[in-house]
Amino acid sequence: MDLTDAKWFKSSYSNNGGECVEVAPNFSGIVPVRDSKDPEGTPLVFPVPAWHAFVAGIRADGLSAA
Incomplete structure (x- = not known):
């Protein structure tokens, strides 16, 4: 899958703690x-x-960190 045009971003809640995920929501039908x-x-x-x-x-809050 070609993700060359992905526009990646982190949540504003990440606080740059280093343990973050980035998403690229600029595709149709996929994230x-x-x-x-x-x-x-x-x-x-x-x-x-x-x-x-x-x-x-x-x-x-339906998912736990356990």
Whole structure:
């Protein structure tokens, strides 16, 4: 998958702590996600509905760090 035109960004909540993910929401139907510590690594790519469900779970505090 060609992600050359990806516009990566980190959440404003990341506080530059170094343990962040970056997303590139500028694609239709997919959301590429990568580790900010390894920007040249292979990103994970999620369908938009799966990404939205993940974010909704985080916002609802439905996911634990355990």
